[in-house]
Amino acid sequence: AQSVTQLGSHVSVSEGALVLLRCNYSSSVPPYLFWYVQYPNQGLQLLLKYTTGATLVKGINGFEAEFKKSETSFHLTKPSAHMSDAAEYFCAVRPNRDDKIIFGKGTRLHILP
Amino acid sequence: GAGVSQTPSNKVTEKGKYVELRCDPISGHTALYWYRQSLGQGPEFLIYFQGTGAADDSGLPNDRFFAVRPEGSVSTLKIQRTERGDSAVYLCASSQGTAGEQYFGPGTRLTVT
Numbered sequence: 001a002q003s004v005t006q007l008g009s010h011v012s013v014s015e016g017a018l019v020l021l022r023c024n025y026s027s028s029v030p031p032y033l034f035w036y037v038q039y040p041n042q043g044l045q046l047l048l049k050y051t052t053g054a055t056l057v058k059g060i061n062g063f064e065a066e067f068k069k070s071e072t073s074f075h076l077t078k079p080s081a082h083m084s085d086a087a088e089y090f091c092a093v094r095p096n097r098d099d100k101i102i103f104g105k106g107t108r109l110h111i112l113p
Numbered sequence: 114g115a116g117v118s119q120t121p122s123n124k125v126t127e128k129g130k131y132v133e134l135r136c137d138p139i140s141g142h143t144a145l146y147w148y149r150q151s152l153g154q155g156p157e158f159l160i161y162f163q164g165t166g167a168a169d170d171s172g173l174p175n176d177r178f179f180a181v182r183p184e185g186s187v188s189t190l191k192i193q194r195t196e197r198g199d200s201a202v203y204l205c206a207s208s209q210g211t212a213g214e215q216y217f218g219p220g221t222r223l224t225v226t
Contacts, residue, residue: 004155009153036217041219042219043116043117043204043217043218043219043220044156044204044206044217045217046214046215049214090155090156092155100146100158100161100169100172101146101148101156101158101215102158103148103155103156103157104155105153105154105155106153106154106155
């Protein structure tokens with residue numbers, strides 16, 4: 001069965017520092033991969049997705065993620081954190097032949113002034 | 114245009130009662146998904162519809178949970194004989210076809226006392 005593991009339920013970075021949120025998935029075939037962001041009292045918003053093609057994917061708000069098949073990873077990065085980036089981030093996978101999305105448990109990102 | 118809407122935004126009910134949660138998808142979206150997000154967890158798939166029919170209901174935890182989408186638009190998630198363990202945020206998402214991007218609503222927070 002497909003699964004997603006997010007390392008670190010809480011991550012704190014200083015404003016202006018690099019953001020790195022880790023995600024590993026288990027899959028026998030390359031799946032669709034997603035990062036979603038959830039701000040307090042708001043719905044999930046898609047940050048970026050990987051389907052096929054270029055393994056470095058750019059998303060909204062300056063975030064990007066790289067699909068590494070050999071490491072079964074899809075880590076999320078942003079060069080310089082902003083206070084507005086404080087939120088919960090979910091990595092997710094959707095198998096090619098299935099339509100439901102399987103989410104990780106989430107990582108809450110804290111930005112320190 | 115309008116996004117996915119869910120009503121009510123909050124619902125408090127007593128153990129053993131029946132509840133209905135409503136989802137209005139984005140107009141024209143044929144696929145509709147229900148997820149449940151418990152405290153500290155990522156969203157967990159419950160059921161999805163393609164048109165009026167349930168294409169995959171493998172995530173429904175037991176037969177107390179049921180969902181309908183009679184006209185292929187609005188969907189209602191129904192929970193009978195609620196239990197305290199049903200307390201969670203119930204998320205709805207819709208997409209243009211099952212391969213399209215899923216757009217999430219803000220959720221309904223259900224509290225069973």
